[in-house]
Amino acid sequence: MSGFPILSTMVLLPLLAAVVAVFLNDKAARWLALGTTLVLFAMGIALWLGYQMNGAQWQFVEKAPVFGAFSWALGIDGIALMLIVLSVFLMPICILASWDAIEKRVPEYMAAFLLMESLMIGVFSAQDLLLFYIFFEAGLIPMYLIIGIWGGVDRIYASYKFFLYTLAGSVLMLIAMLWMVNQAGTTDIPTLMNTDFPVEAQHWLWLAFFASFAVKMPMWPVHTWLPDAHVQAPTAGSVILAGVLLKMGGYGFVRFSLPMFPQASADLVWIVFGLSMVAVVYTSLVALVQSDMKKLIAYSSVAHMAFVTIGLFTFNRQGIEGALVVMLAHGLVAAALFLCVGIIYDRLHTREIDRYGGLANNMPYYALFFMLFTMASVGLPGLANFVGEFLALVGAYKANSWVAAVATTGIILGAAYMLLLYRRVAFGESRNADAAAMPDLNVREWLTLAPIALATIWMGVYPESFMAPMRKDVGVLLARIEKAAPAGDAQLTAGKPQIKKDAHGGHPAEAAKGAHH
């Protein structure tokens, strides 16, 4: 910590490895990628351990001027820390998941993943507005390549769609950023987070940022790139897309929209709530009728991300902390579900749900893991998603009972589509001979699923490990936005307790106690 530029190392090391990987043969490139991502995972753990929960807001800060106001400024708070830990945790798993599945242009593939890791860490640790923008947008490129080169049959359409959507949002964000830099005279994110922009301007800036983050989340109705991207992406691409890239939108809301434009966030909260409510119901219903496994999980991701947007804009601690936990939990669980799909896709080369069936017969351990992650996705208490969804909805209820009621229908629909998927894939007789002949998990596949399973249970049983580092930062955020917080619709009145008329009411003592209030 003391002086060692750990964040810069974490950004630059995978970049360097990416360059080297291009010149290696397939086997060496795989091992290099695995080695590098494991080293980064270790560094991520070191970061977590070295992070002072009661220390400064920004830690591991590095700053080197580049030109003008623009500087190479890195630093993290607890929120960024947890997202970095999530990223470096998923990366080695991605490499393992691609070990045999990717056969063409392996060095380039590994290089793309390493590049992506570098950019992801960059996004979460950038403290300079323009630096953030570069990382944020450059992150598109490796993903674009991964889908476009190693993707499925319709990869070109999918990557085009992915690019078009994200680009459209980014342009507006860039314009807004330039205006902000001009206005505030600095590109320093921590400073900007405490700058009060005029309310009029806040609205336009908020909308410009919203355009970008809503696409990244993705929020309804700009979500249609996601199912196609997931379907066409190779397994590891889906894992990192669902696991980390979708979280950048939520991170953007926490880092920019809320603290920089609190008033606009409060004024325009109806947009967020409205779209999120539609998203929960709409995408859940759509998920119900999918016949492609990846599409189904992709749609479920949109529904889950709606919990994040709802939670973030509740303006209370439960909502925001819940949203952050959903981000982490979904990062684990959706990633694992895509791995589960990938494992059987590798065997049968189809994502068609009805080509499988009865896998519990011949792949019992696979069925066990799949069940665990299905239940986690459904929000079963004791597993990761529950904690986040519960808190987010508690927060939502405080903000508005309509939002909570509509969003909570997601727990019914979520159970319906996930259990339907599980039933069609794992239960029943083995309908197809080729599916029935598939072997159970091999060691490599165990190594990809087991760590996520353990993390999912850990987060579900003792979420404190993950929430504690973020607590202080949520507090800082709340302090910043509190004054703008809109009132809830509960409007609780004081009690007028009466002693029951009939004598056998049972609790004269308690009723009397209430009367003193």
Added chain:
Amino acid sequence: MESIKLIVFLPLLAAIIAGLGNRKLGNTGAKLVTTGALFISCALSWPIFLYFLNLGEIGAHDSAAAQFVVPVLDFIKSDGLDVAWALRVDTLTAVMLVVVTTVSSLVHLYSWGYMSEDDSQPRFFAYLSLFTFAMLMLVTADSLVQMFFGWEGVGLASYLLIGFWYHKPSANAAAMKAFVVNRVGDFGFSLGIFAVFLVFGTVSIPEILAAAPSHAGSTIGFLGYRVDTITLICILLFIGACGKSAQLGLHTWLPDAMEGPTPVSALIHAATMVTAGVFMVCRLSPLFELSETATTVVTYVGAATALFAATVGTTQTDIKRVIAYSTCSQLGYMFFAAGTGAYGAAMFHLFTHAFFKALLFLGAGSVIHAMHHEQDMRYYGGLRKHIPLTFWAMMAGTLAITGVGVAGLFGFAGFYSKDAIIEAAFASGTQSGQFAFGVAVFAALLTSFYSWRLIFLTFFGTPRWSMSEHIQHAAHDAHGDHGHDDHHAHGHSHDDPTLGYHPHESPLPMLVPLGVLTLGAVFAGIGFHHSFIGPEHGAEFWKGSLAFDTHLMHEMHGVPQWVKLSATVVMLLGLFMAWLAYIKDTTIPARFTATFRGLYLFLLNKWYWDELYDMLFVKPSLWLGRILWKGGDLGTIDRFGPNGAAAVAQLGSRMAARLQTGYLYSYALVMLLGLAGIATWAMTR
């Protein structure tokens, strides 16, 4: 009292060992580990129960002795929302502890025999133990969130066990239905918890109950309405209870749940899990007592369920489904008992019901076992002589559920608990109580009728086994001609109604639980009624763990004689009707159904709830999903979004024409969008 940790976590440990050890551990290993753990839990639970029982009688009354909380681990901490994993034990919990661990350990033992030919026994026993763990977490919950954890945990275990035979499509469908319908209840439960936190700033049950009176009469905004705070919370939580306890409207999953192995039905769908809703209402009884509207709703829903399920129970032919509807009906009794303020009676019926209903289910399992998996009572008959021990156990269960007994002398379990509920409903003096009383008496008539119908069809009369395909297969195999190419199998012995099949009594592991539960069905009522519902000892026994109403219990004993006798009279009447129709003149049922065809079909089809829900929810959801996908995502967003952007130049002028020629989906969606937008804007601004 640290033993509570062992009680709760031993089953979890056993489940993990048996589940992950799967193949390596072997059948016997898995069975030993899980059953052993459960018997230890059970052995540790009874002393706790006896401690509370005796504490009451010696009259010790300080709050430290009346309850204790063992903390385990922090769970969720977010500002005021501070939830810990903790095990809370008081009288109410102690009652549930003995019910859960006793029935569970007996069911574990029973399954040694019942499941002995199954291929995946370790999985079965792991699920059973997992269920027990979740149920124990539920009953020891100190906060609503932990209760919800147990609530969902038992739901998971129930889902896994209903679908245990996962190669059967009907089992999978039933499992999924159970989970999803329960989720509808959870929707209410969740909103209830959110509302509780908003109002009280805590989810800790004791803190809620302590703060509740000060919120009586306050109002809160909910979905645009202003409603009474406590009523809102109670109704939302009660929706959760309805889901788990299969009350009218959310009951549809319970009969289907009979797809699971019979020991599962006994443990989960009769004795323990389905009573969680009753437990919840009793646990929160001081809260419910503050809202007259809420208790009235509870009363009406309970009474309606008791009636509905009893009527359906009279027409079912599957032995397990009869008992399932019977369970549903008895749960209705427990709810309206709670609704009329007789929480002690509700818990007492829960307690006795656990024993005699588990007994009836396990007895039915023994019958099914003897009859080679045949579950249709129309193909039973005359089994009394073949499986006498099972017969006598089932008789004890039937005497208990129908409430046979003589006041002041001796009665079977149900005589004390069910009659107490009926009398309390009358004594409550409220309009809803009177309604519940009337319904309860009529439902008791039906209960007696369908229970005796089950006994007569199964054990009396002449064998009608020859029509059963299961028995045909069994007889076929027994005759030694294993060749599956023998096409004459069905032809040769139709003159013999038994097909030469010999039902055999179940093995010892199955008979011992039947024996123990028979003791419960016979003595649980007389042994404990003073503690549970006695006006003198009730309050001492419950020690404030539920809203015990001493006054109501006094009233209950003072009801007119005809009220007290009514339950016994209808019981005898039901017995007589069943005897008439199924022993004396067996043509009566056919003549009756021919005369009242409409009514018969209505009952046989369970009031058409499934059809209704399919039409209202399932089909429209799928239909809407397809429309939103094809018409919304593909037809509108993509078409005008990314695809449109690419083709915008060519599209240009054609667009207007297309819109006019009518793309219904797009129109509909744009309209929907506009509406949603306006609605949200109006709501949230």
